[in-house]
Amino acid sequence: MTTRRDFSLMLLATGALAACASEPAAAPMRDLTFDPDRFVPKVFTVDGRRIAVRAYEGLPVVARPVEPACQAINVYIPEAYFRGEAVGRYTARTAPIFLPNQVGGYMPALPGRPDERMGPPPAPGTSAPPSAMAVALARGFVVASPGARGRTLRAADGRWTGKAPAAIVDLKAAVRWLRHNAGRLPGDTERIVSNGTSAGGALSALLGASGNSADFEAELQAIGAAPARDDIFAVSAYCPITNLEHADAAYEWQFQGLAEYRSIAISMLDFKVERKEVAGRLDADQLALSRELQAAFIAYVNGLGLHDGAGRLLQLDASGRGSLRDHVSALLAASAQRALDRGDDLSGRPWLSIESGRVQGVDFTAYAAAAGRMKALPAFDGLALETGENQLFGDARTDQRHFTAFSVRHGRAAGAARADALTVRQMNAMHYASDPSARAAPHWRLRHGTMDRDTSLAIPALLAAALRERGLDVDLALPWDRPHSGDYDLDELFGWIERLM
Structure with a gap:
């Protein structure tokens, strides 16, 4: 997409x-x-x-x-x-x-x-x-x-x-x-x-x-x-x-329960790029699929065994809460504090708790609602093979392929193929971040x-955590209000x- x-x-x-x-x-x-x-x-x-x-x-x-x-x-x-x-x-x-x-x-x-x-x-x-x-x-x-x-x-x-x-x-x-x-x-x-x-x-x-x-x-x-x-x-x-093979699940974890979305449709006409905002709403069946994806993300995160910078294990409970969500919230709070320190006006941000010029906490659910869902479901591996990522994972003779088990299972394109495991691995930094045979x-x-809704905030947070597990020097930040x-x-x-x- x-x-x-x-x-x-x-x-x-x-x-x-x-x-x-x-x-x-x-x-x-x-x-x-x-x-x-x-x-x-x-x-x-x-x-x-x-x-x-x-x-x-x-x-x-x-x-x-x-x-x-x-x-x-x-x-x-x-x-x-x-x-x-x-x-x-x-x-x-x-x-x-x-x-x-x-x-x-x-x-x-x-x-x-x-x-x-x-x-x-x-x-x-x-x-x-x-x-x-x-x-x-x-x-x-x-x-x-x-x-x-x-x-x-x-x-x-x-x-x-x-x-x-x-x-x-x-x-x-x-x-x-x-x-x-x-x-x-x-x-x-x-x-x-x-x-x-x-x-x-x-x-x-x-x-x-x-x-x-x-x-x-x-x-x-x-x-x-x-x-x-x-x-x-x-x-x-x-x-x-x-x-990308876990980005759909991460997206539903972050925007769980939010039905409305406003995506950007890109088209070409006479070699000119045209963009159009498309509003939509997830129906009841799609919201059920969203919950299935969130559950898959929870299982994925809990199986990684990664830690934050203080050594705390990054985990999620069955509701999607837990230390990973706390970690992402802390990154948001740090970004807000930097904005406050340089004099930005952060009034009108109900998801922030601020006292005496200091950020006291972040309501992550309210933050996600304020940012707004940008993408339909799934965000990347389209059920009808409609995304740019589906086209990325094609091969020499096939223009579009699925790259997740979820979209193969729920897909609407008859006879759609799935990219092989090696190709999917070759496009994911997370695999190599924890691979000692690669020289990172x-x-x-x-x-x-903080206003980037193209993928979940969990994606860079997990990548940073995986790199730190290797003992690498990592500087991760969420610039305030940046799309x-x-x-x-x-x-x-x-x-x-x-x-x-």
């Missing part, structure tokens, strides 16, 4: 549909060696400061691409590094590599550029803030923005070429390409920091959790990925749409706004990265 954030990203993804042409069967092998002399000089302006860079655009990251324009990378390097100069605290040898993907809605994505800013247009009379890539360059980072195949791509022979796990395989190939060229291009390939929003946030998290996993080796070999590692140093993930990134920054969006706190993001260095 396409989200508000995904709508803004689809404008670029639509262009990728035309640009990501399938590779002819007899195409020559691509050379994966970085050539420092093949660049275009460019200048970007950040806060009035002009940044001269060398732009290397459309570089292939695999030797045998299926969709060449998507399986490519744009690399931007401050010109100062080629003169032996420093930019801020970094040199050509020590500069971190910022790896932002442009994926939205699991659609195809071209490599990004610093003069493109993802997200809604600026308000009338205001100028757009700089992109994350431009800010990274101004701070002395090397920027490497990879493309990725997506769920709507189809070859001339009718085969679907961008189904799961194509997108994560392409991002891994980009990391391998960077390491393959270590020493040829400026930047520290042991300090790669990924960034993404929504589906792109899920892929950023998946890239960070599944480093060097053997699960992906066959696909990487098939497209001619470079012989190198694909683990990374740090992950920035905004509102990651991840853990040591540092994580997860952000999910489904990303790259809205770039000073804080890059301040966090620089502290890690």
Whole structure:
């Protein structure tokens, strides 16, 4: 199901549909060696400061691409590094590599550029803030923005070429390409920091959790990925749409008993994206299915054996209450307190208990009602195979497939197939967060706004808990009143990265 954030990203993804042409069967092998002399000089302006860079655009990251324009990378390097100069605290040898993907809605994505800013247009009379890539360059980072195949791509022979796990395989190939060229291009390939929003946030998290996993080796070999590692140093993930096989159940846990919803329908007309709000109400049968999904989520959570930051076991009772709900409520309370401390007016929030400028408690049921249900049931694995996620889990010959036992059992599409277990696992950071055979990134920054209804708040909370169980450094926060969006706190993001260095 396409989200508000995904709508803004689809404008670029639509262009990728035309640009990501399938590779002819007899195409020559691509050379994966970085050539420092093949660049275009460019200048970007950040806060009035002009940044001269060398732009290397459309570089292939695999030797045998299926969709060449998507399986490519744009690399931007401050010109100062080629003169032996420093930019801020970094040199050509020590500069971190910022790896932002442009994926939205699991659609195809071209490599990004610093003069493109993802997200809604600026308000009338205001100028757009700089992109994350431009800010990274101004701070002395090397920027490497990879493309990725997506769920709507189809070859001339009718085969679907961008189904799961194509997108994560392409991002891994980009990391391998960077390491393959270590020493040829400026930047520290042991300090790669990924960034993404929504589906792109899920892929950023998946890239960070599944480093060097053997699960992906066959696909990487098939497209001619470079012989190198694909683990990374740090992950920035905004509102990651991840853990899809449990996301339907988590959604019903959070919005249990709420029948009304207001979803966003996305359509294409004459190559223009149109969006329309669709109001609906769950009927009695659907509310019964909602209770079934909530029960499945309770069983899932209680089987994980995860703990919060204080070491308390995260559990739920039969009503959906318990320490996990308390943990999520505490995250909401912390967000509200930060808003109060900076002077925000939080009156008119009946789900908050505030005394003498301090947040005393959160009524989670009232919070969910105030936020409002955004999605119908199920939120992700549609019973009629109607969602973008159903399309993601198709295969070379099938456009849409189920990916949960619940939707297979209750589905309305005759003869609908279910994605195999490996493919589903390959798209879920939660699986690899607890897999000791995968080399997870040591540092994580997860952000999910308090007014983001695209997935349950439990999804990032559980991911953070699973990562902490591995002893990893995790910074999770729920920015106050923030809807489904990303790259809205770039000073804080890059301040966090620089502290890690």
